[in-house]
Amino acid sequence: MKYQITHTTDYLYEFPATLCHNLMFQIPVDLDFQKVEEYSCEITPKPSSEIERVDFFGNKYLYFSVERSHKNLNVRSRSIVDLGIPAWISLKAEETMPWEKVVALLHTTSTPVDIRQYYLESNHVQFVHGITEYALKSFTPGRPIMDAMLDLNSRIFKDFAFTPGFTDISTPLEKVFTHKKGVCQDFAHFSLACLRAIGLSARYVSGYLETLPPPGKPKLVGADASHAWIALYIPGHEWVEFDATNNLLVSDKHIRVAVGRDFADVTPLKGIVYSGSEQEMKVSVDVRNLLDK
Numbered sequence: 001m002k003y004q005i006t007h008t009t010d011y012l013y014e015f016p017a018t019l020c021h022n023l024m025f026q027i028p029v030d031l032d033f034q035k036v037e038e039y040s041c042e043i044t045p046k047p048s049s050e051i052e053r054v055d056f057f058g059n060k061y062l063y064f065s066v067e068r069s070h071k072n073l074n075v076r077s078r079s080i081v082d083l084g085i086p087a088w089i090s091l092k093a094e095e096t097m098p099w100e101k102v103v104a105l106l107h108t109t110s111t112p113v114d115i116r117q118y119y120l121e122s123n124h125v126q127f128v129h130g131i132t133e134y135a136l137k138s139f140t141p142g143r144p145i146m147d148a149m150l151d152l153n154s155r156i157f158k159d160f161a162f163t164p165g166f167t168d169i170s171t172p173l174e175k176v177f178t179h180k181k182g183v184c185q186d187f188a189h190f191s192l193a194c195l196r197a198i199g200l201s202a203r204y205v206s207g208y209l210e211t212l213p214p215p216g217k218p219k220l221v222g223a224d225a226s227h228a229w230i231a232l233y234i235p236g237h238e239w240v241e242f243d244a245t246n247n248l249l250v251s252d253k254h255i256r257v258a259v260g261r262d263f264a265d266v267t268p269l270k271g272i273v274y275s276g277s278e279q280e281m282k283v284s285v286d287v288r289n290l291l292d293k
Contacts, residue, residue, distance in 0.1 A: 003287055019066070025266045106233070120261075125204075132197045166182060208285065229242060
């Protein structure tokens with residue numbers, strides 16, 4: 001599958017801002033099954049400084065600053081990405097290692113720290129009351145780890161309602177769990193909390209997924225959105241990705257941008273603005289399948 005992704009962010013300030021510093025995580029990564037054919041970014045007004053870097057987790061990101069008065073800021077990134085089918089699609093879930101053995105391996109010094117760090121709590125992934133019990137309904141004694149994870153994925157999909165506007169990034173996980181409502185980033189954080197609470201390593205994945213229009217209706221430009229899902233560490237198979245929002249074992253329709261402990265590590269665009277006024281932000285994401293006829 002080949003996709004073109006256009007991610008546009010507009011900031012409008014009530015009064016001119018004199019300075020802003022920003023970090024942008026919108027650069028897709030090259031993997032065995034994902035190749036970035038093109039990437040570009042246009043920023044208006046033109047930045048005073050602009051530097052591409054790699055963070056602690058191996059993600060590419062862009063730092064830029066605008067050091068003169070401006071009343072609006074427009075950031076438009078564009079990528080073309082070719083996706084293949086990940087190796088984990090051919091895995092037989094019932095033949096993967098029992099999850100308790102994975103926990104035991106993770107809690108030894110023979111497992112690298114960059115894997116073990118993902119079984120800890122983080123800013124948006126807290127071990128709230130009842131989370132362990134919820135996880136253990138899927139992770140029963142001796143159950144193969146991938147089989148258990150697919151069951152957990154399915155239960156979250158059935159138990160939680162996709163409800164835009166009910167939460168924002170500051171909404172506590174406890175509220176999401178209590179009301180069983182939220183959006184993709186909430187379901188990703190909840191999945192991570194379930195897995196980490198029982199000692200497994202799992203990380204947050206940010207990226208894009210094409211949104212298809214209803215049958216017979218045209219696709220609207222900008223109707224897509226950033227997406228979030230999770231990757232679970234399975235020894236011998238590395239990081240295997242699951243999408244609870246859509247009850248999927250991730251295949252060749254998810255475009256990966258960055259990984260981290262949670263959303264705070266991979267926010268698409270964040271920064272500091274020197275301004276004495278309110279600001280309005282509008283985001284538009286368009287994901288196009290270039291192979292559709």
